[in-house]
Amino acid sequence: MSEDIILATDDLTKEFAGFVAVNGVTLRVKRGSIHALIGPNGAGKTTCFNLLTKFLQPTRGKITFNGNDITGLAPADIAQLGLVRSFQISAVFPHLTLRENVRVALQRKRGGSFDFWRSKNVLSEFDDRAMSLLEGVGLKQYSHLTAVELPYGRKRALELATTIALDPEMLLLDEPTAGMGHEDIDRVAALIKSVSANRTVLMVEHNLNVVATLSDTITVLTRGRVLAEGDYKTVSNHPEVKEAYMGVGHA
Ligand SMILES: Nc1ncnc2c1ncn2[C@@H]1O[C@H](COP(=O)(O)OP(=O)(O)O)[C@@H](O)[C@H]1O
Numbered sequence: 001m002s003e004d005i006i007l008a009t010d011d012l013t014k015e016f017a018g019f020v021a022v023n024g025v026t027l028r029v030k031r032g033s034i035h036a037l038i039g040p041n042g043a044g045k046t047t048c049f050n051l052l053t054k055f056l057q058p059t060r061g062k063i064t065f066n067g068n069d070i071t072g073l074a075p076a077d078i079a080q081l082g083l084v085r086s087f088q089i090s091a092v093f094p095h096l097t098l099r100e101n102v103r104v105a106l107q108r109k110r111g112g113s114f115d116f117w118r119s120k121n122v123l124s125e126f127d128d129r130a131m132s133l134l135e136g137v138g139l140k141q142y143s144h145l146t147a148v149e150l151p152y153g154r155k156r157a158l159e160l161a162t163t164i165a166l167d168p169e170m171l172l173l174d175e176p177t178a179g180m181g182h183e184d185i186d187r188v189a190a191l192i193k194s195v196s197a198n199r200t201v202l203m204v205e206h207n208l209n210v211v212a213t214l215s216d217t218i219t220v221l222t223r224g225r226v227l228a229e230g231d232y233k234t235v236s237n238h239p240e241v242k243e244a245y246m247g248v249g250h251a
């Protein structure tokens with residue numbers, strides 16, 4: 001087999017008191033791709049994410065990241081390996097400014113002692129990088145505001161900036177454009193595209209325009225199972241997908 005798979009699941013299953021939220025899901029995420037997980041509400045997308053980042057322990061099944069079995073690892077271990085979920089970074093501090101928030105994430109990525117951070121050169125280097133990340137998510141003009149002052153959509157954008165600051169090998173994004181207006185959606189979609197250049201992205205996304213524009217591969221879940229998989233054209237022409245998903249609800 002020649003394909004380079006960064007993340008794989010086999011028979012991933014999660015039951016809640018007898019209710020099967022995720023049912024025998026087998027995923028293959030190609031390194032360097034943008035892979036979307038879509039499906040109607042209650043399909044099991046968020047539960048899948050929680051399993052992948054180890055916030056939930058699977059009832060059965062296996063998760064492999066970069067060829068290593070990570071099924072038994074803790075969330076912090078997973079992040080350490082380079083698999084980071086956007087909300088997982090509790091690095092959004094409500095009373096720090098946006099610039100400080102991104103700078104903290106950059107410093108976390110870099111590691112090192114506190115003395116090191118007092119160096120003026122290092123701080124201004126981080127400031128420049130922080131501003132460019134904020135610009136990328138459309139928050140440059142708000143850099144001096146505290147995170148708590150932001151409306152919801154812009155908080156998500158900040159979350160994305162701090163996640164990218166951590167420079168993970170693979171990013172998991174749960175509805176990155178949720179709560180955003182059109183302009184912000186376009187900007188965040190462009191940003192996801194640009195950060196995917198040298199990493200892998202797996203995202204849950206409701207906005208099908210974003211999915212169609214960004215995704216190399218789409219997996220459609222319904223009732224915890226994989227219903228269809230492929231590129232946007234393949235998936236959107238799938239009769240059962242049309243019936244179960246495209247036809248109802250989401251525009
Ligand atoms: N902790 C839980 N306990 C019981 N049922 C849950 C729990 N989390 C999710 N579920 C159920 O599992 C199903 C899938 O939920 P979820 O993964 O959030 O779906 P999605 O993100 O696709 O909307 C839903 O029916 C939901 O009610």
Ligand SMILES: [Mg+2]
Nearest residue numbers: 045046047204
């Ligand atoms: Mg969800």
